[in-house]
Every structure is written in structure tokens, then in C-alpha cells.
Amino acid sequence: MDTHSFSLHPQQTDGDESRAQATGAAGAQPLDSVADHSAAAVELTDLTKSFGANTAVDGLTLTIPRGKVTSLLGPNGAGKTTTIEMCEGFLRPDSGTLRVLGLDPLENSTQLRSRIGIMLQGGGAYPGIRVGELVELTASYSAHPLDVPWLIDLVGLSGLEKTTYKSLSGGQQQRLSLACALVGRPELVFLDEPTAGLDAQARHLVWELVEALRADGVAVVLTTHHLDEAEALSDQVFIIQKGCLVASGSPAELQRTARERSAPHVRVVIDRAAAQRDSSISEVVNPAVLAQRASQHGLTLTAEHIRTEDDGAKGADTFLVATQPTAAAFASLASACADLHAPLIELSAATPSLEDIFLDLTGKDA
Template sequence: MPHSPAVEVRGLVKRYDGRAVVDGLDLTASAGQVTAVLGPNGAGKTTTVECCEGLRAPDGGTVRVLGLDPVADAAALRPAVGVMLQDGGLPTGVRAREMLDHVARMYSRPLDTDTLAERLGLDAFARTTVRRLSGGQRQRLALAVAVVGRPRVVFLDEPSAGMDPQSRLAVWELVRELRDGGAAVILTTHLMEEAEDVADHVVVVDHGTVLARGSVPELLAAGVEPGSTATLVVHTASDVDPTGLRERLGERFVVERRSGTSLTVTGAVVPATVATTAAWLAERDVLVTRLDLGRRTLEDVFLDLTGRSLR
């Protein structure tokens, strides 16, 4: 008989001032998997996760974590659930290491705090109060506090926000170990490359509903014709407007300005496509500094689903 999901959301509705920010949303997350909930700002993903954490009561639908109601059964769930809020949610007057040790004493079988502090680099600011920590340091401390009790379900809201590359590597290594140890990890992030790398299951949310769900390979393959999955990324030494390149390559290709000094060409990219693009740029005295040819990414999927305009 299959196991029940660690987290199960059915028809979730949450309103603010009469407006539904979450509107009939369904979500499941399984033990031993990382589930990434992705969406633009204001999509409803944080509210959804807060309902799962018991921080907000739903206005409709059901939420179950380990088979329990996260609001009504909060006391029973507390020892089994770890929560990392984006703003840390930590008392600002306490020292970092004191905070971690204090939380560890609340659990019967906590992780070794010396080992955890070393892995996340907490020793460098162990005696610093939370209010004096940088954003990335607060995030590392919040993560340590969330996982020190060996939770069966872990909610991580933007876990690597504000971190340097070394810290992000340590964070994602720890997340993978939690998953491999059997925990259900539910995270939100705006970093598509990291979500693509670490997530076993992805849920894309916008306007309070689910637009797509599945594994990363499933989402990358959805709605894409064979032979049309390659993306050429052209990095240039100066700003470039790709409007004319669209006309040169034809309707089979999507040409977009990724930033002032880079553009993408998506379609059945072949050597002739690269040559045509390079020639078009050379005609305009635009120096190409790098060419990257790769497959469709999770960021491409995300933008296709949620749009490319600013919110």
C-alpha cells in the first residue's frame, strides 16, 4: 500500500481583504524528496507554505502535514517539522551560537551542534547577536535552527538568499542530505538553476493556482517539439537590440534580450544558426565575448508559464 504524502494540500483558499491570494491550490510533497515551489512575487507560494507551517489558517480546502492539521495539531507536529522563514524569525538580541544550542536542547535527539555549526560556518560569528549578522549569516543560522531537531518535514523559504557561493554550496549539500535521510523538504526559491539542480519535484504557482507540476525532466520536455530544445546564449561586449536578428533567422526561432549585453536564440539551433547570428552581430560591430549552447532550462519553462513582464 503506498505511503501517504508527507504534505498534502487540497483546494487551498486563502483570502486577504476579500481577495483570494491562493485559489483552489493542490500540492503534495513526499518523504525523501525535495519539492520546489516556484512562482513570481505575489504568486501565493509563501502564503501556501505558511498555511502548511500552521502560521496561517486556510479560508478553504484542507492542509495535512504528516496526516495532521498544522493549525489544530501544532503541538503534536512541532517536534517533527523544521521551519526556516525568509526573514529568519529569530530573536535579535541573542547570540548566534546560544540560539542554536538553546533550540537543540528542546529536542530529544538533536544533531550535534558543533558539527552543524562547523558545516554552516557559524563559528565565525558565534558570539555575534542576531541583529548584527549579515543577511547571509542570518540565513545560515536560521537553517541550522530549522534542521537541528532532525525534522521529518522541512520548510525552507528562500534558503540561500543573500548567501555567497561558498555558503550556498554548504546549504544545498545539507538539503540533499536531509532528503537522502528520508525527510520531505519543501522549499521556495527564485534561483532557477539551483531549483533545477536540487529539486526532485517542481510546482509552478501563479495567481494562487498551480500552472504546472512534475519532475524537472518532465517540465523541460513539456510542450517542446523534438529538435527545438537548444538555446544559444550570446554574450556581447556592448548593448545589443536583437530585433533585426529575429527577422534574419526567421519565425522558427525565438530571439530575446536577456540583458543589455546578452541575448538568447531558442529553436532548432544548428551550426548555420550560430554563423548567421555571429555574422549579424559583426555587421553591427558588436564584439561577441562568449557563446553558450545548451538545452532548455527550468528558467525558460518558468518564464514561458508565468510571462516575462515585471510584476
């Protein structure tokens, strides 16, 4: 399915007005009388939430703009989910102020229902409901929903319209949750771990949809444990630790700050498979061995100066060497790899990834 034609811009029909009246709650205040359409997508000021003695969110202040992709990152227990659930109107803050599209998500929940899309981790749908029924039900809350059959096909669930939720695989349930988040043409979408459990093809589809949403002016709030995903998609990133904001900025801004405050590194990537095939090699390439060989070529190193990095490259080993990226350092490391019969794939000055920054700030795995 071509996601380039994907658009959430409403195309009003003659029946839209009557549908809007039918789906609106009786006695609800007209939306335009309470909404501030110039407001940021989300504004949090000194937001706090505790559960007993545990403070999940501790004086959090941040602003999420419209029409951008914002990633909220942090280790498990950092307060991400609690923050998102307060934004979605599922939890009441203990203190502080919170506005979503200019509205209070608790006091104006009816008005916000048709303006935001929510993709929860784990779905949360009734087990016996069918795919088509769930998307149609969600569409009924909006005056201008997307075409349901088209959307079901877009997310790869065509032919499963009559399949019950409990009969779907985990990845199919994720696709269905995504469809429900988008069907109402929202101005703001919360995507909680949207690619969890998805194969590579489905993950690529989600990335394309997120980019299409941004192009359509929709604000996307993304929580993910895939830091490469956040780095590729985000206009801005907020990193939360123990309920507090510890860093914010675009991926490029965070990388620039990390470079300025951290020691320089050289990235060495070798062809592990080729090295293992070479019968003349007698040593496994690891930080200690690489440091020893580099020292023999004039670059004084110990194993503590080198750490391995999992960059997802199959058949390759990546080492980050704490040294200035000079021509002499490159020559010493290249000679060391040649001694070890380890063909070089890459030898370059290392730019910290979002994962490097995340681990440096939180000290934990994503």
C-alpha cells in the first residue's frame, strides 16, 4: 500500500454535520469555544504524580509542538507511561498544569476524544471484538474518519475484518491498534511502543506512516525502546530519568552536546566472518588484543580505552576507542587490524548515537 497518498486532512461530506451531532455527547460545550488552536500540542508545567511513596513524575516541565515527531525516552520506571497516561486523560496529576491541544484532558475529555489518537502498548481491546467492528467503532467517535476498509488494508489486515482480536498474532494486534489510533484523523497521536513485536516490513510501514503524519501536520508523541527508531524519526527528544527531565533537544543537538562534553572516540568496525575464516589468525579480536596490537604501532592504549558496541551489523565487530581521531591513530589501528588479519569495514571518528547519549545519561539499557 502506498503511504505517500496517506492524509488525515478532513474532506467534509454532506453527512458530516449530522454525524458530528450524533457522535457528540449531549450537552457538551462546543469545541471551538474552549479550544486554543494556536496552543502547543502538549504543555506540561511542574507536573507531579505519585503512587504511595513512589514519585513517578517529579516536577516535569516540557512542551511538545504541533506538526512534529517527539520521542519520550527513559529506562523502565522513568515515568514515561505515567506522563503519557496523564496526557491521555487516564490519570489525574497530583499537582502542576497540563494542557493537550489547549485543553484540560480531564475536564475536556469529550472534546479531545475526536482530536487525539492513542495506540496503547498491549492493545487493551475486548478479546471477542472483530477487527472491522473495532475500527468502525473507533471511527464512530469522529465526524471525519478515514475510510475504514482502506485503512485496514493500509496496515496490512485486509482479509481479517471478521477475525476476533484474541485470534490475532501480537504483531497483528499492534497493526490494529495503529489503525484505531489513526482512523479519526487526529491532530495529535500518542504511539506507545508502536513497533514492538513487528517484523521488519511492518516496522518500516510504521516509520512511513509516522513520516506521513508529520507531513500532514499531525503531532506525534512516540515512546520506544528502539533508540535507532527515535533517532531516525524524531524532531525532538525528551529523556526522562526518575520522573525528571534530564535532557532535551533534537537528535543532532543532543549529539553535538555529547561531543562537546565527552572524550573523542574512533570507531573501528572489522569483518568478523572474514577474520574467523582466516586460519592464520591465532587470536580472537577483543578490546585487550586490539589495544595491545595498537600499542605496538605507537598508539598507547589499554583494554579500558576500548569498548564494544552492538550496532546491529551481522558478521561485524565494532569497537569504540577512546583516543583523538588523528591520522597517526588511524594508521596505528589500521596496522593493528592488519596484524590480526581482521579486514576493516570502517575506521572513522565516532559521532555519539542517541543510544550512547541515553546510556550516558541514564546508565541503563533502553
